[in-house]
Amino acid sequence: MIRCSGGHFLEKSHAQKMADHEYSILDHDRGRIFQYIGTVITAAAALYTSHLGLITDLVNHFYPSLDSGIPKTLDAAIAFAVxxxxxxxxxxxxxxxxxxxxxxDISGDWKVEATTLGPAENLAPxxxxxxxxANIKINQQWTKIGVRLQTTSSESFSxxxxxxxxxxxxxxxxxxxxxxSVRSRATDGLESHYGYCELKFSDDGKSAEGFYFNNMGRVTHGEMRLTKVE
Incomplete structure (x- = not known):
């Protein structure tokens, strides 16, 4: 999350590093929510099986002697998965x-305006x-998320x-x-590092504010302001 130069190289060399990962939703019994959702999905799958039964029909057509319970199980499993x-x-x-x-839902592309507040050796004259x-891209599903921040000199992945x-x-x-980037390592002395960030989003979900701090390779901290790219 530091200053920038040479963005096209980053786009090609690091684009494959972003991988969505599991995340927590605090103050929720996610297992109970999944149970509710699973019940609805199972009921919908049973409804699908009884009315459509595509696998059942195909198997009964080509293999009429096969136990009818097997294709019905496949129908339900496929319906649940879909x-x-x-x-x-x-x-x-x-x-x-x-x-x-x-x-x-915080997924999408975001413009970032940020300020490094310290320590003194990393401030402006x-x-x-x-x-x-910078730019931030957030991929989000119900179970997984991925946050990628890219400047013209570096990029970070959650x-x-x-x-x-x-x-x-x-x-x-x-x-x-x-x-x-390689250029930033050579000319600016930037090093790989780890950090932590907190962002609080607005009521309408179109902006956010927060802070970050880095360690283990670069000690800096600052504030961030995000605006969603529509």
Whole structure:
């Protein structure tokens, strides 16, 4: 999360490093929520099996002597898998689910305006806070998330994360690993490092403010302001 130069190299060399990972939703019994969702999905799968039964029909057509319970089981399993995939990737974002379970959809692209506030050796001349800009991309499913921040000199990827509802607003907390470009290593002396960031999103979900701090390779801290790219 530091200052920048040479962005196209980063796009090609590090794009494959981003991998979505599991994250926590605090103040929720996620197992109970999954039980509710699983019950609905199972009922929908049973309904699908009884009315459509595509696998059952195909198996009975080509193998009429096969135990009829096997294709029905396959029908239910396939229906469950498809319906869960739909929920995990799409349906959880709808208004009802988000209001009922206090989910927050923070996925998308964000513009970042940030300021390094310390320590003194990393500030601008005369000890003034040093501004920098970046872009953040957040991939989010119900079970997984991935946060990628990219400047023109380095990029970082989330390693772990948690999301919490604070009076109707989303609070994202995540740790990350940062990798500078080869040019920035050579000319600016930047080193790989680890850090932590907290971002509190606005009521309308179109902006966020927060702070970050780095360690284990670069000791800096500062503030961040995000604006969603529509």
């Amino acid at each position: 319906l869960y995939w739909i929920f995990n990737h799409w349906f959880w974002r709808n208004w009802l689910c988000r209001k009922l379970f206090k989910f927050h 005369e000890g003034k806070p040093r501004p920098w800009t 390693k772990s994360a948690a999301l919490q509802d604070i009076d109707g607003r989303a609070l994202l907390m995540y740790s990350y690993a940062n990798t500078p």
